[in-house]
Every structure is written in C-alpha cells, then in structure tokens.
Amino acid sequence: MRVLLSTYGTRGDVEPLVALAVRLRALGVEVRMCAPPDEEFTERLAGLGIQLVPVGPPVKALMRGTSLPSAADLSRYRTEMVHTQFDIFPAAADGCDALVAAGLAQIAARSVAEAAGIRYVYVSYSAVNLPSPHHAPPPRPGWPEPEVNDNLTLWELDARTVNAQFGGPLNGHRAALGLPPVDNVRDHVFTDQPWLAADPVLGPWRETPGLDVLQTGAWTLPDERPLPAALVTFLDAGTPPVYVGFGSMRPSPDIARKAIEAIRARGHRALVSRGWADLELVDDRDDCFAIGEVSHQRLFGRVAAVVHHGGAGTTVTAARAGVPQVVVPLQLADNPYWAGQVADLHIGAALDSPAPTVESLGVAFKTALAPETRARAKALSTEIRTDGATVAAGLLLDALR
Template sequence: MRVLLSTIGTRGDVQPMVALAMALRELGQEARLCVPPDFRDWIEGLRFPVVPIGPQLRPTASAAPPAQAPPTPEQRRRMIEGTVAVQFATIPAAAEGCDVIVAGGAMSMAAHSVAERLGIGYVYVSYCPVTLPSPHHAPVPVWGQAPADATADNGALWAEDARRWNDTVGAALNAHRAAAGLAPVADTRGHMFTDRPWLAADPALGPWPEPDGAGVVQTGAWILPDPRPLPPDLEKFLDDGEPPVCVGFGSVRAPRDVARATLGAARALGRRVIVLRGWAGLSPADDGPDCLAIDEADQQALFPRVAAVVHHGGAGTTTAAALAGTPQVVVPQLCDQHYWARRAGELGIGIAHPPAAPTAESLAEALGRALHAGVAARAASLAGQVRTDGAAVAARRLLDYIRG
C-alpha cells in the first residue's frame, strides 16, 4: 500500500502525519507527504519523500503584531481561491501511484476531489473533537465570526457553519472540480469531512461526545517518537536546580512579551524558566542565570522534568504535557486551542488562562494554581490514561480500509 499524507497546516498538523508515516513504515507500507516547504528537510531526513505545497509558513508566526482588522469576506474569498488552486495544482502529482489520501486539517479542501478523480481511497482526519459537527458542541469560529453564545442551539450553529463553507469555498472548489470532469458538490464541508471522519485525539483528553463514537473513528493521538537527546546546555540547566517552568508557543504566533511575562511570574514564585523560542522567536530579554532560551527540544523528554508548561493549547503540546504528567497553563490564541485550555481546567491537570493578553501578574496567579500539589497529583494520575498507540491504531485501520 502506498499512502499520501497531505496537509497545509503548521507543525501541529504535520507532525501527526509524520507519526502515521512512521507507523505505516513499521507495517511495511509506503508513505509520502505533501506538506508546506518548511518541513521538507526534516521529513526527508527521516527518509520519506516530500512534495512541498504552498508558501513558507514560518514568517506568519513572527511575534504577534498590533491588533489588525480581520480580513473582509472578499479578502478571505480570494485567499481561499488561491489555496484551493494550489492544492488542485499540487496534490494530483503527489498522489500519483497512491492507494489512498489521508488529509489532515480543515484547510485540506481539494484532497477528496483529487482522490475521487484518481479513483483512490480518501480519509479525512481532525485533531480536535470540536472541529467536527456534533449536537454536543458548537463549531470552532474559523470564518471571522465571534465565538458562539453558550445558549445558542448547536444544530443551528452547525447549519450556519455549513452555509459559510459553501459561501466561502464552494465556488472555487466546484470550478476546479468541473475542470477535472467532476460533478459539483452541494455540501462543501460534508464533502471534505465525509460521513466517517477520523479523530486523532486522545480519548482521555478529547473524547468524542457521541454515544458509541457515532459517525467518527477515534484512533487516539498520533504521537511521533523523538529519539533526539536533550541538548547538553539544557541538560545542565535542568540538573543545576529545582524543576523550572517551560514556556513555548510552537509554530503559532505568540502574545507580545509572553516569555518576559512568564519569567517575571516564575521569579515571583521562586522558579527558573526555560524558553522554547519556536517560530515566534520568543525571548525573555533577560540573560539571567535563572533563564535558558533554546530553539526547541523533544517535548517527550523535556516535559517530565519541568514543574509546569505554559503554552498555546495546540493539540500536540497539550497531549505531550498530559502524557508527561506535568501541570500546564494554557494561553489559547485561536481555533481549537480554546477547547484544549478548557479541557485542561475541566480535568484538573492545568489552568486555562483568561482570553486577555497575559501579564506577569496574571501568569503568576495561573502558575501558582497550576503548581498546587492537587493539580500535580491529578496530572500525574491522568498521564497513565493517555494512549501512545494512536498512530499504530490508525495505520492498521488504514490497511483494513484499503483491503475492504
């Protein structure tokens, strides 16, 4: 079996796909990836073929600029038209000779149409329950609208979400389908997601709310093993004192001065700090001996050795902190990150920071609560429930799917 794993997202979308590629290789199957060019060198270093798609994404994660007006509907429509065109131009060649396309994330708008045109299988995967339709939760705001009122009817909200998908994506999608000799689709979102999407999220952290998993295949999170040792300077810093606080925002934009605010909060609590610069280039602007800034590190090796993790609420980082049994302070920025912040609070394994920009004072308050012995105990207890076999489960299901 040859599989194309396709996504145009940032690291949080790409890394699970690499985990699935590894699991498929373990089963003797072939995988190739169609991902943004930022990840080409890394993935090719793991000996997987890569077809780059779209522009470099790293520049979009520079430190958050002053508040800007959201794009107008017309600007959003033009951006979507460009994105759809790039996918229809790139994915068909990437999928040549493949038996199935696995498409990750809601921006994978053309993959199902390409699979249909090639006569091959197709699976859509989400990394968070609330991005998939259910009467038990509201849609994640993705088209510039305000978050849903808690009293609103979820069914009506999902119907409106479907209309937005049709209004924003439908025309561009169907124009390219017509050029490929395919019939138009009336339900853009349903066409992309299918009636049996996969959910690559841990059941203990992000359970699918429907009884018996109706309509969704939940495999567990796709966690990539990372054999890299921690850098020597990081090892020394960890060994030189009590467990520090770690702050990082991965490959997304970060609030201004969040690293400096975390350092101030940690110092107020007598803690040291590790800053993971990430794509946003976080910097505490302080070279004191109680702070170490590094580009990145293996979260699975680092998080068990820190006192708490301050992060953006990406599915991968939330899962890594939970697997480590480490308390977390989640400072969500957009989309599903608000869900993971809420789940950390509901499970008692961390603190959801308020939507306002974090300050040293607000982070000190949140960290103080996260470092409470009760939170640490609940985080340690939940760690034993987090599954690590999600990618292997998905790889086996994919084989079953192709074999019919």
C-alpha cells in the same frame, strides 16, 4: 501499496501525519506527503526518507507578522490554495491507493481521490473541529463570529460560511473533472466517517447523530533525542523550572516578560522556548534559560509546569509527562478547546485572554503548581495512549486489503 498524506499548516499539523507515515512504512507501505515547503518540514521528511510534495507558500512566512493576515488576505490565500491543490494533488495521487487529508484546508483532496477512484480518509486532531451539538465550532481566522449560543445553529452558520468561501472554486474544479457539484463543502470534506487522531481520555468524542467518528488516539512518535548539554546543566543546577513556549504561534509580544515575572513571584526558575516568535529572556539572571528546538518528551518530565498556547501536540505531550499545564490560548482553531480540557480535567489552569496580565498568570500558576493538581496530572498520565499512529496505520492497511 502507496498512500498520499496531505495537510497544510504549522508543525502541529504536519507532525501527526509524519507519525502515521513512519508507521505505514514499517508495514511496507510507500508514502508521499503534501505539505508546506518550509525548511524544517523539508528537512524532517528528508531525514525520514519520506517524499515531500510541496504545496502552497511557506507557513512561517505567512505568520511572520505580529498578527494574522487580514480577512481579505486570508480569503484570497484560501481561494488560491484550492486552485493550487487541484493543480498538484492529481499528480501526487497518481499510483496511490488512498489519500489521507488532515484539516479543513484540504478542500480538493476528496474530489481528487474521487476522480482517481481511490480511498479517501479525513482526519481531525481535535473533537471540536467536527460538527456536534455538544460544542460550538472553533474560531476560524478571518471569518465572523456569530452572536448565537445554540451549537447546532452555530454549526449551520459555519457550513454556510465555508460554502461561501469554497463552494464556487470547488465546484468549478469538480465540473472540470466530470464530477457532480456538492452543496455542503464542509461536510463533503469531513465525510460521515471522519477519523479523530486525539487521545480518548484527554479529548474524547461524544456520540453525535450523523457522524460515525473513529477515534484512534493521538498520532505521535517517540522522540529520543538527548537534551543539549547546556540545558541539562541548567536543569541540574536547581529545582525544576516552569517551561514557557508557544511553538509555531506568535503570542502577545510581552508574554515572556510577564510569564517570567509571575514565575519568579512563585519562587520558580523559568525555561523559555524561543519558537517561531523568537521569545527572549528579560535579563541575564541565572534563574532563566532560553532554548531552541528540543525533545519535549524528554524535557517535560523535568519541569514543574508547562505554559503553552493549547496546541494538540503540546497538550498531549505534557499530559503524557504527568506535568501540570497553564494554557494561554490564542483565540483560533482548537486552542480554546484544549485550554478547556486542561481546566476540566483539573491537570492545570486555562486563561481567558491571549494577552494575560502578570496577576492573572500568577493565579493560574497557583492552581497549576498546587500539589493536588500535580497529583491529578500524574495520575492521568498513566491513562494516555501512545499507539494512535500504529492503530491508524493498521486500520488503513486493513481497509485497503
């Protein structure tokens, strides 16, 4: 039995599918994965013995600047990606029994699966990405933000925007495959029974007519890598520091300086993760330390709070560790959603702006570092599931059998 997994994006998009791939292989399933050709993904999959089918340009190169590409460039990238997927997916899916696609960018996946006569599953990592009257669509880079407050109207406008971007290219390729056209690209990609790979306590799905969502829990793997010796020395040298990191995202240029200033004002040490943005320390004082890639699962239990951008993976890892969070959401994708969840669950604080001030960070730290917030975060950590990828692998295998 063979399964093709596919996504395009940063580490937060790739890593959940890696978790599913590992669980599927443990059940005897052969796995291939379509993903960006970034070096870290290539090395990650090679180390696990998972075949990578590279698709599209490296994501890190697209995010090298201090801001996102222009709307025109993003539109061009999206159209080119559809053509690239139709060029690559058919061969990648050859001999496969199912295709699991993660993210709206996977425009070609369902059509390729349909033409090949194999099972297709769409998965989202956050409830906010799926249409519902209970929330508005997430911000989509390069697309206009309508000035409407009704959620259903916003989702209708969202569908029209997706159609305008992808309808022509998608239906052109479907015609070449002998498939009928689709009139709602977004819902065609999502299907009426999408999977939701998010924790039901941290990011629950609210029942919505027309969508039979199957929520499995977040897809994660144990990360048992030991922490670097220099980091352990820093951790052991004083009270738990506040972690500041934005992963693959590029926050406002001076966020490290502002965060360190606000952290010091609260009497805490700071731990800065460089990430793709290459964040740096502001001075050589011994109350701050900079790190590269480390195991968050091992680290977060040793920090006082986690400052991050609101990625699904970081949010669930911090929640599992029982550590308070301060979310500085970039205004795109699911970042604002996870910021809101952290605030609503009273396990931390969320800021409204991606470029906060020292003062607004100070207010957020006061909330996050309060004893009652830590107690709530600790209590909620016992409710977070860790078996999402195992559940999903079992469900897929049962369906194929």
